[in-house]
Amino acid sequence: MERRHARYPFLDDARHAVGNAEFDLQSLAADERVRERASERVERALDDGTVGEPSRATRVELLSYPLARVLVSLVDEHVLTRKYARAEAATAHDRLADAENRRELKSARTERLTSEELLAEFDLATDVHTDGDGYRVAVGAYLPLAADMRGEEWRLVNRALSDGEVSISTTDLDELLRKAIERRVAEGLPLSVPDGIADALESTVAEIRERLAELDLTRDIDTVVPDRFPPCMKALLDSVQKGEHLPHHSRFAITSFLTSIGMSTDEIIDLYMVNPGFGEDITRYQTDHIRGETSPTEYSPPSCATMQSYGDCVNMDDRCETISHPMAYYEQALDDADEELSDWRDDEVDADDEAEADA
Ligand code: SF4
Incomplete structure (x- = not known):
């Protein structure tokens, strides 16, 4: 289990690390530290659009992610799912920028995730090319990514298009990757959760529901x-x-x-x-x-x-x-x-x- 998995738990590698660790959901739901961190992830998503400060324990931090997805599934409210996915994506985005700024440090190097690695994660490596000032994206890859973006500037008619490729800036690419992370987090939600696990998480789910109802x-x-x-x-x-x-x-x-x-x-x-x-x-x-x-x-x-x-x-x-x-x-x-x-x-x-x- 690597620190990088805990920092970017939506990555396929991180999912495999959780799978290999052979934790079952029942034991995660019973683990107080993991449950509290999972609950914090969800509640902070509602409160301030982040997932809160990471746990110092890699195990707790990584395992709290799948449990947070279970909590979101049990509450099963569209607004919560969306805000939670956005918060996980925003946090990953901030961590990527932070690791980039601290790239000279050894600790940051081991945690760093580059844009190229993220593009490969989302099967976009062959569709996105740098052109010096910014990037060019194959139109077939651009359209589904930009479909959920708000703002006229994302419409294809408002973009320079040549040879089947769309020009985008580095900031645009960051935004598109953030959207790809958001989609990855929301993928498959709500999960189907066995009754025994739902029972074990009942009070945590009730607290999240209460927070949701109070939320402005x-x-x-x-x-x-x-x-x-x-x-x-x-x-x-x-x-x-x-x-x-x-x-x-x-x-x-x-x-x-x-x-x-x-x-x-x-x-x-x-x-x-x-x-x-x-x-x-x-x-x-x-x-x-x-x-x-x-x-x-x-x-x-x-x-x-x-x-x-x-x-x-x-x-x-x-x-x-x-x-x-x-x-x-x-x-x-x-x-x-x-x-x-x-x-x-x-x-x-x-x-x-x-x-x-x-x-
Ligand atoms: S209160 Fe309004 S939004 Fe809620 S269920 Fe009734 S009609 Fe629908």
């Missing part, structure tokens, strides 16, 4: 696409816009959802204003309170369980079966969109511009 799932979202809202929020928004009277908990649910996806108080008022009798003053007061401007707390929208208990969970669809929070529904719906989504706020600005031009 709004950090990454600043996109308003009403078509992608969860069915409960679509129904509540529809009621507000029709001028129907909503009980306090329902109004709190829709307003906290809208603040959580990045809408300002004025934008929420604009969205509600389809119905002229909606009460601007009370909406402004409630929205400022929920977003924490006139109160000590920034409120998060209720979980699905709370929505169900108040009778606000309506029109459930297939995606609802896979999530436990309306924010997770929305985040997943945005991620799964095939086409470029248009933000409601941009549409409003365009409509205002057209109206001004017509006047």
Whole structure:
């Protein structure tokens, strides 16, 4: 078992090292140090997008990785799987850069993993060539790698293409390799976990679920696409816009959802204003309170369980079966969109511009 395996546990070599060590999952689940480090990997992924400080014991560090994947599988929430895979990839990326900066040191040399080795790991060695300033990637290899990248710059139409190869910078290559690591970590998740192991990990899984429920799932979202809202929020928004009277908990649910996806108080008022009798003053007061401007707390929208208990969970669809929070529904719906989504706020600005031009 080498230190390098523990630093980059997604590598095939590391997987073989775990296999050769002949540890069974039952004994890993019972090993307190491995279980704690595995749990830390997952919880830190939720908290700050890292997997935390590595254990000084190579054995614990390496074995905590397969157990962390088991924990993620048992929780089985799309948002957790994605955040965990991203955190493992980000940590590997940081370690690669750190080892590169310390390459003169003997300890760093033994842990170092070069870009060439990573390309070989992902079967890309023959598809990627350096061209002095940057790299050239065979278009057949570029397209699947870039498919999950966010940003117009990754679209093939925005890239220089010649002789079936796409030009990319060194930074781009780093980003593509990070995405390849992320995919490798998420590969095969959720795993099928035997009941005995699930029972042994029950309390650890419950803690992760609790952390997930408490988490402010709004950090990454600043996109308003009403078509992608969860069915409960679509129904509540529809009621507000029709001028129907909503009980306090329902109004709190829709307003906290809208603040959580990045809408300002004025934008929420604009969205509600389809119905002229909606009460601007009370909406402004409630929205400022929920977003924490006139109160000590920034409120998060209720979980699905709370929505169900108040009778606000309506029109459930297939995606609802896979999530436990309306924010997770929305985040997943945005991620799964095939086409470029248009933000409601941009549409409003365009409509205002057209109206001004017509006047
Ligand atoms: S399951 Fe959750 S997201 Fe779906 S409608 Fe009910 S409360 Fe909304």
